[in-house]
Amino acid sequence: MKELVEIARVLKPHGFKGALVAKTESGKDSALSYLTKLYIGKSPETTTEHQVIEKAWMPKGWKLELSGITSDSMAKSLRTFSIYALREDLSPVAENEFYVHDLLGASVMDSLSEEKCGTLSSIEPVSTQSHEISQDRWWIESNGNFFSIPATTKYIHRVDVNQKTIWLKNLADFLLPE
Numbered sequence: 208m209k210e211l212v213e214i215a216r217v218l219k220p221h222g223f224k225g226a227l228v229a230k231t232e233s234g235k236d237s238a239l240s241y242l243t244k245l246y247i248g249k250s251p252e253t254t255t256e257h258q259v260i261e262k263a264w265m266p267k268g269w270k271l272e273l274s275g276i277t278s279d280s281m282a283k284s285l286r287t288f289s290i291y292a293l294r295e296d297l298s299p300v301a302e303n304e305f306y307v308h309d310l311l312g313a314s315v316m317d318s319l320s321e322e323k324c325g326t327l328s329s330i331e332p333v334s335t336q337s338h339e340i341s342q343d344r345w346w347i348e349s350n351g352n353f354f355s356i357p358a359t360t361k362y363i364h365r366v367d368v369n370q371k372t373i374w375l376k377n378l379a380d381f382l383l384p385e
Contacts, residue, residue, distance in 0.1 A: 218267070242296055342356040
């Protein structure tokens with residue numbers, strides 16, 4: 208089975224012929240700039256494959272015209288769905304960069320105490336009322352309980368993708384489960 212990596216999220220339809228607006232964390236520099244095949248679904252297991260017909264960067268995200276999406280109602284039905292790409296189609300990441308997909312299941316460590324405080328279980332894009340993703344929340348499982356942190360440099364000290372470890376700081380801001 209081919210590995211799919213989430214790279215964007217459908218925000219809203221664009222126009223009346225089925226175009227979409229997609230939001231990515233990397234903005235204009237997204238893999239959407241070069242990919243020719245995308246997968247859309249609520250999860251990697253429920254995706255449908257689409258060829259990229261046309262794409263354009265806009266201030267609020269990427270405008271995408273995709274095969275098989277031909278009406279405003281079809282585009283509306285995909286709002287908030289994830290957009291995936293095949294891992295093999297993605298460019299390698301630069302040093303100190305990572306695909307969020309590679310972090311799921313990572314050990315989460317407190318950089319102050321150097322103790323494990325949980326495992327990264329999911330990443331939740333936080334949307335505003337205008338359906339634009341504003342800031343992710345990282346959900347961490349700790350002893351059967353869950354807590355979330357904003358994905359900002361205030362709390363994320365270091366990420367080691369090779370060792371699949373995330374080091375957090377300023378955890379005193381949170382009441383962590385025992």
